[in-house]
Amino acid sequence: MxxxxxxxxxxxxxxxxxxxxxxxxxxxxxxxxxxxxxxxxxxxxxxxxxxxxxxxxxxxxxxxxxxxxxxxxxxxxxxGPYTAGAVLAFAFGRRAVVLDTNVRRVLARAVAGTALPHPHQSAAEVRLAESVLPDDDASAAAWSAASMELGALVCTARAPRCGECPVADLCTWRLAGSPPDEHAGRRRTQAWHGTDRQCRGRVMAVLREASSPVPRSDLAPLWPDAAQLDRCIASLLEDHLAEESPEGLHLPT
DNA sequence: AAGACGGGGGA
DNA sequence: TCCCCAGTCTT
Missing domain, CATH: 1.10.340.30 (Hypothetical protein; domain 2)
Known part of the structure; x- marks a missing residue:
């Protein structure tokens, strides 16, 4: 989730x-x-x-x-790699690389000295995370939990609470004067308005609320572009997120 | 190596 | 408004 x-x-x-x-x-x-x-x-x-x-x-x-x-x-x-590592560490107390967005940001700042991690995770980043992971299972699992919490609660993306950070005095980024993001502006903002994702979301919202099949004619007002709506409905059927019967569209049985 | 894939809350 | 969120799967 x-x-x-x-x-x-x-x-x-x-x-x-x-x-x-x-x-x-x-x-x-x-x-x-x-x-x-x-x-x-x-x-x-x-x-x-x-x-x-x-x-x-x-x-x-x-x-x-x-x-x-x-x-x-x-x-x-x-x-995927993240969730597998998280289950190993947090459910089984095992040593595992747990590299989520929070840990990536903590390592980027504390070690690499950049404001934010690279948009795409690299093999070198996994190696770095592995290299700073304690050797024994219990310490490694605690490290994974701690670095995630640090990123989620203190070393946040938008307004980091460096005054409350326990490692502020060894943070490369902080020591360098907290320079701004290297690739600021190059990070493409995910489009949303008018996208298939928005369209699919509207259809799914209707299907979740419906207690009986919804005719396509009732879906038409949801979206101005009829062709796009058709395409999105087709993709939802393809993804098994919806089914269609003679009476209309509904969630899968 | 890129794109696709939801939705809400904080700044 | 813009940005980001305990990523994964597909091409």
């Missing part, structure tokens, strides 16, 4: 979710429509389907227990 969605916004949904589907086996047999409705407005609803696919894979491949090896975790749907 927290892949690209702030944890503060995730937390209430996370509690409700685990109350309804406490185990992978519970989620594996849920209705996809219920999964998507419970996901609500967390964004990127494909993640909800991947999470259910992940639960099914855990049941089928691992007897319903979350696996504890990096390879097995990485092979699960929706689990």
């Amino acid at each position: 927290s892949q690209q969605t702030p944890v503060a916004r995730v937390e209430p949904s996370w509690h409700a979710w685990l109350e309804r589907w406490p185990t992978p086996a519970d989620l594996a047999t849920a209705e996809a429509a219920d999964v998507l409705r419970m996901w609500g407005t967390l964004g990127y609803p494909r993640r909800a389907l991947r999470l259910q696919d992940c639960a099914r894979a855990i049941v089928e491949r691992h007897g319903g227990e979350v696996p504890s090896s990096y390879e097995d975790l990485l092979a699960l749907p929706g689990i």
